[in-house]
Amino acid sequence: MRARAFCPGHVTGFFEICKEKDLLSTGSRGAGMCLTLGATSEVDIADSDRQDFRVFIDGERNEAEVTRAVLRHLIGKDKKNVEVRTVLQLPQSQGFGMSAAGALSAALATAHILGLERQRAFEAAHMAEIECGGGLGDVSAIHRGGITIREKPGLPPIGKVHRIDGSPDMVLAVVGELLLTKSVLSDPVKARAINAHGSKRVDELIQTPTLERLMTLSHSFCVESGLASDEVIEAIEATSGHGMASMSMLGNSVFAVGKTDQLKDALSEFGQVFTCKVDTQGPKML
Structure with missing residues (x-):
């Protein structure tokens, strides 16, 4: 079958x-x-x-x-x-x-x-x-x-x-080498940094559940946790004025929302770019 x-x-x-x-x-x-x-x-x-x-x-x-x-x-x-x-x-x-x-x-x-x-x-x-x-x-x-x-x-x-309401357009960009999730989660130093900076941000977002707050908290997390590479930080900074961006956990990549065409142009300088929307339909049989 x-x-x-x-x-x-x-x-x-x-x-x-x-x-x-x-x-x-x-x-x-x-x-x-x-x-x-x-x-x-x-x-x-x-x-x-x-x-x-x-x-x-x-x-x-x-x-x-x-x-x-x-x-x-x-x-x-x-x-x-x-x-x-x-x-x-x-x-x-x-x-x-x-x-x-x-x-x-x-x-x-x-x-x-x-x-x-x-x-x-x-x-x-x-x-x-x-x-x-x-x-x-x-x-x-x-x-x-x-x-x-x-x-x-x-x-x-x-x-x-x-669930936070909304289904915005998104821009995704790969800006560095592969990053194996297992290698990060099994690293005690990185795991402690993730938990030290992650827990309080979940609580903050629950208090103010908006897309804008999610993006702001994501940006501060990727920087303060030490997970973001120089390439990722540079790519995020390049989106300034076009929208909001942060690091995709866990990858050498960036996700962004805002002015889609301008974000695509800015991030294409760093690597392969993809566009999509937030999915609200979920998995399905074809």
Whole structure:
């Protein structure tokens, strides 16, 4: 059997690492935006005399650790041949939530074929992301959609996620080398800096839940936490007068809102630029 699903990408502006004993309660507090650019996965499942998973990303065979973990959660020990073909609309390891989008789109298509509830797909993707170090809060945010504040960590309904109204145009720019989420989250010094600067900003945004406040808090977080590279800071500064910008967590990349054409021109000096909108529709079967 075959099924296809799309999942939005996601950018985080700031966050706090929150580890609990169980995976569904683990995650992050933070804020960010879901993107109309994301990942589409086509899944084929057939009965077999053994279990075999094959994953292709953008046409190339890939170890796809997170997607494989998703399949294990959903299929268990059943003997199935599973082929997943995922197409990404944004670069990986640049803070655009492609790990979560790829895993969740594959999870939704797999759950559809197996006759499982949609929530099972979200649970499988959330747990796989955390197990593999791919991310902490992207799946929770995508579960809610739009511009989000993750007040309580974990996947909803365990986690608590609010939505800020709006669906603005966005400009995304890659300005540096790949940044592996796992390498940052596993660094004790960086993790302490993230939590020291992230927690209070979540509380501040809850008090004033606006896009403008989110962007302001994101900018101060990326600078004060020490996560932003010189290239990222220079790119952000180049957007002055055209809108508001900050670093996409966790990537050597920038997300911006404001005067779209001027932002595109300013950021294209630093690297590849993409435009999209904030996604409010969420993942869907195709």
